[in-house]
Amino acid sequence: EYADDAGGSPEPPAAPSSAAGRESSVIDVNPPRGTRDFPPEEMRLRNWLFDNFREVARILSFEEVDFPVLESEALFIRKAGEEITQQLYNFEDKGGRRVVLRPEITPSLARLVIKQGKSASLPLKWFTIGQCWRYERMTRGRRREHYQWNMDIIGVSRVRAEAELIQAIVMLFERLGISSLDVGIRVSSRKVLQAVLQMYAIPDHLFTEVCVIVDKMGKITREEMEKELISTGVSSEAVKGIIEVLSLKSLSKLEEVLGSDNEAVADLKKLFLLAEHYGYSNWISFDASVVRGLAYYTGIVFEAFDREGKLRAICGGGRYDKLLSTFGSDDIPACGFGFGDAVIVELLREKGLVPDLARQADDIVFPLDEELEGPASSIASSLRKRGRSVDLVEDKRLKWVFKHAERINASRLILVGNSEWRRGMVRVKILSTREEYEIKVDELG
Numbered sequence: 157e158y159a160d161d162a163g164g165s166p167e168p169p170a171a172p173s174s175a176a177g178r179e180s181s182v183i184d185v186n187p188p189r190g191t192r193d194f195p196p197e198e199m200r201l202r203n204w205l206f207d208n209f210r211e212v213a214r215i216l217s218f219e220e221v222d223f224p225v226l227e228s229e230a231l232f233i234r235k236a237g238e239e240i241t242q243q244l245y246n247f248e249d250k251g252g253r254r255v256v257l258r259p260e261i262t263p264s265l266a267r268l269v270i271k272q273g274k275s276a277s278l279p280l281k282w283f284t285i286g287q288c289w290r291y292e293r294m295t296r297g298r299r300r301e302h303y304q305w306n307m308d309i310i311g312v313s314r315v316r317a318e319a320e321l322i323q324a325i326v327m328l329f330e331r332l333g334i335s336s337l338d339v340g341i342r343v344s345s346r347k348v349l350q351a352v353l354q355m356y357a358i359p360d361h362l363f364t365e366v367c368v369i370v371d372k373m374g375k376i377t378r379e380e381m382e383k384e385l386i387s388t389g390v391s392s393e394a395v396k397g398i399i400e401v402l403s404l405k406s407l408s409k410l411e412e413v414l415g416s417d418n419e420a421v422a423d424l425k426k427l428f429l430l431a432e433h434y435g436y437s438n439w440i441s442f443d444a445s446v447v448r449g450l451a452y453y454t455g456i457v458f459e460a461f462d463r464e465g466k467l468r469a470i471c472g473g474g475r476y477d478k479l480l481s482t483f484g485s486d487d488i489p490a491c492g493f494g495f496g497d498a499v500i501v502e503l504l505r506e507k508g509l510v511p512d513l514a515r516q517a518d519d520i521v522f523p524l525d526e527e528l529e530g531p532a533s534s535i536a537s538s539l540r541k542r543g544r545s546v547d548l549v550e551d552k553r554l555k556w557v558f559k560h561a562e563r564i565n566a567s568r569l570i571l572v573g574n575s576e577w578r579r580g581m582v583r584v585k586i587l588s589t590r591e592e593y594e595i596k597v598d599e600l601g
């Protein structure tokens with residue numbers, strides 16, 4: 157995570173000082189529990205990451221969209237027992253409306269697609285970067301907010317959409333210096349589980365609930381998994397069958413079990429074929445245990461993981477062909493992914509790939525005498541109008557100014573002094589070469 161996101165509970169606020177007996181209460185300078193500030197250095201790293209998100213979206217020809225962080229609670233009420241809906245940051249506003257700080261982006265995106273109706277000509281390729289929230293008991297000291305890059309393709313039922321989204325993920329990793337030796341993308345389809353449930357004549361209405369339970373595979377014990385599945389009404393024989401099929405890591409084995417006319421098999425074979433042509437086969441692998449934890453996925457699902465297995469999923473997504481119709485719209489096929497801003501930063505730190513993003517300025521302008529603060533202002537102003545970033549400094553010792561110039565990686569130090577100014581000149585120091593010279597003010601580039 158970002159440097160200051162150490163997790164633990166922040167320091168309690170300093171005791172109020174009572175200067176001359178007057179109680180002055182010091183506010184708690186920490187942000188609310190589970191949230192982060194972004195001081196300049198952290199913000200440079202975040203902007204660098206988000207600029208890469210945006211550049212990949214541009215390259216894949218996606219359009220940027222945005223939504224309110226505050227949404228109607230109704231958008232997220234689902235009955236499948238997902239963690240995300242059990243941790244809603246929900247409350248009643250002053251108008252008595254049930255609202256939430258959104259826990260994810262996709263339902264808002266679906267809402268806007270429906271709202272735009274026919275005016276949004278399909279297919280749509282939309283992306284956004286937005287803060288998402290959860291209200292988790294701070295027992296585990298986990299964050300309550302993170303930023304998510306979401307990319308979604310609306311109106312494409314063919315596997316092309318999933319293939320495009322996976323290329324976006326691969327391109328993002330490669331831009332950050334991460335290779336397929338560091339990270340892999342596990343791919344499967346919920347239609348695998350659907351086929352297994354049909355084999356055991358398990359009623360369709362249990363599908364979503366079983367998916368949410370199976371998504372915990374690897375996070376809870378096999379006994380707990382069996383217990384939770386059986387509690388939904390699935391027979392112990394079916395539980396064994398589910399766990400057996402979901403342990404498959406070979407698409408040809410899956411084909412043997414489900415048959416080559418099974419939809420999941422056909423979709424996945426097509427995706428792996430396209431992956432060859434995109435050139436990212438070495439990034440993806442079939443793993444039947446991938447189901448993802450969101451209730452609304454209906455088809456191919458995928459998640460990126462660090463091959464050392466130290467971190468939680470880096471990003472994940474899948475096809476959600478029924479979500480829009482559950483909001484009352486016609487059936488519109490859709491798929492997308494969410495990519496959080498925290499796990500990726502942990503991975504970059506692990507791999508020593510966090511870039512050195514020092515502060516940068518073009519010029520420092522410094523009047524050597526107080527009566528030169530006017531001329532210094534006009535020099536700074538004309539340089540700024542030409543687009544140069546100028547730090548206008550005064551009331552400092554020259555020694556401090558030289559240190560400051562180093563600190564902010566300024567290209568030039570422009571000293572405004574009496575003797576030069578009287579001759580219409582200023583003194584320029586080029587920080588990189590230490591070269592120093594006088595120049596006419598109106599010749600300053």
Ligand SMILES: Nc1ccc(Br)nc1
Pocket residue numbers: 240259260288289290299300301302
């Ligand atoms: N959905 C969600 C929201 C906020 C955080 Br932190 N993690 C996941």
